[in-house]
Amino acid sequence: MSTVIPRQSGYVQTNLETVKATPEELYANKQFRLYSGLKWLNISVILAMHLMALAALFTFQWDSLLVMVVLYTWAGMGITLGYHRMLTHRGLILHPIARFVIHLGACLSMQGPPLKWALTHRIHHACSDQPGDPHSPIDGVFWSHMLWLGAGRDTAIEASLQRKYIPDLANDPLCLFFTRTYLLWNILLGLILLWLGGISWLAWGMFLRVVLGFHMTWLVNSATHIWGYRNYETPDRSRNLWWVALFTFGEGWHNNHHAQPTSAYHGHRWWEIDLTGWMVTALCTTGLAHRVVGPKVFKRERLKY
Ligand SMILES: [Zn+2]
Numbered sequence: 034m035s036t037v038i039p040r041q042s043g044y045v046q047t048n049l050e051t052v053k054a055t056p057e058e059l060y061a062n063k064q065f066r067l068y069s070g071l072k073w074l075n076i077s078v079i080l081a082m083h084l085m086a087l088a089a090l091f092t093f094q095w096d097s098l099l100v101m102v103v104l105y106t107w108a109g110m111g112i113t114l115g116y117h118r119m120l121t122h123r124g125l126i127l128h129p130i131a132r133f134v135i136h137l138g139a140c141l142s143m144q145g146p147p148l149k150w151a152l153t154h155r156i157h158h159a160c161s162d163q164p165g166d167p168h169s170p171i172d173g174v175f176w177s178h179m180l181w182l183g184a185g186r187d188t189a190i191e192a193s194l195q196r197k198y199i200p201d202l203a204n205d206p207l208c209l210f211f212t213r214t215y216l217l218w219n220i221l222l223g224l225i226l227l228w229l230g231g232i233s234w235l236a237w238g239m240f241l242r243v244v245l246g247f248h249m250t251w252l253v254n255s256a257t258h259i260w261g262y263r264n265y266e267t268p269d270r271s272r273n274l275w276w277v278a279l280f281t282f283g284e285g286w287h288n289n290h291h292a293q294p295t296s297a298y299h300g301h302r303w304w305e306i307d308l309t310g311w312m313v314t315a316l317c318t319t320g321l322a323h324r325v326v327g328p329k330v331f332k333r334e335r336l337k338y
C-alpha cells in the first residue's frame with residue numbers, strides 16, 4: 034500500500050521509504066507531482082494539438098508542406114539556438130534583432146515561455162538521471178518523453194527554484210516580453226495561416242508542425258538518454274543518436290552536449306552534423322553573433338573508443 038505524501042511536506046516516497054527531499058527532488062519526483070494534481074492546461078493543449086494535427090491528413094497541398102518546413106525550421110532553431118544554447122547555457126550572444134527573431138521562433142514552437150523552459154532544462158543538467166531530474170527515463174520512458182508535462186507542480190517550490198537557477202534571466206526584458214506575449218504570437222500566426230492558406234496551411238503550418246516539434250524535443254529528453262553511442266564518460270546516461278540529431282538540428286548529439294554544456298556546437302566529430310552549429314557559424318560570419326563558446330579541444334584519450 035502506498036503512503037500518501039502530504040503536500041509541501043518536504044518528503045518524497047521512494048520504493049522503500051519516505052525520505053527528506055531537496056526542492057529539486059520535490060519539483061521532479063513522479064509520485065509527489067502526481068499527488069499535486071494534473072496540469073490540465075498542458076494536457077489540453079497537447080491533446081488538442083494532436084487531434085487537430087489529424088486534419089493535415091485530409092488537407093495535403095505542396096505549398097502547405099513548404100510552409101510547414103519553413104516554420105518547423107524557424108521554430109526548431111528558436112528552441113535549439115535560442116532557448117537552449119543561447120538562453121539556458123549562455124553559449125553565445127546574439128545581435129538584438131537576431132535575438133528577437135530567434136526568440137519569436139521559439140515561442141511559435143508552443144513549448145512554453147522562455148523562463149519555464151530554461152528553468153526545467155537547467156535543473157535537468159544539475160540533476161541528470163538523478164533524483165531531481167524532471168524528465169529522466171529512469172522514471173519511465175513515457176514519463177521522460179511526455180507524461181512529466183501533465184503532472185502538477187507546486188508553485189512555491191517552482192518560485193524558489195527560479196530564484197536559484199535562473200536569476201540571470203528573471204529580469205531579462207526580452208524574456209519577460211515573450212513570457213507576457215507568448216500566447217498572442219501563436220494566435221496571430223494561426224490567424225495569418227488561416228487567412229493566407231485556409232485550413233490546409235493552418236493544419237500543416239501550425240498543428241502538425243507543432244506536434245512534430247513537440248516530439249522531436251521530447252525525443253532529446255527520452256531517446257537520447259536511452260539509445261546511441263557515447264563519446265564521453267559523463268556521469269549521466271546521455272547518448273549521441275544520429276536520427277534525433279537530424280530532425281532536431283543537432284540536439285541529438287546529447288552526450289557531447291552533457292560533456293560540454295556551454296558549447297554552442299554539439300557535433301564534435303566530423304560526421305556529427307549539427308545544423309544549429311552551422312547556423313551559429315553563419316551568424317558569426319555576418320556579425321550577428323559573438324562571444325561564442327566553442328567545443329573544448331577534442332581529446333581522443335577522453336573518448337570511450
Ligand atoms: Zn539530457
Ligand SMILES: [Zn+2]
Pocket residue numbers: 117121122154158290294
Ligand atoms: Zn542543455
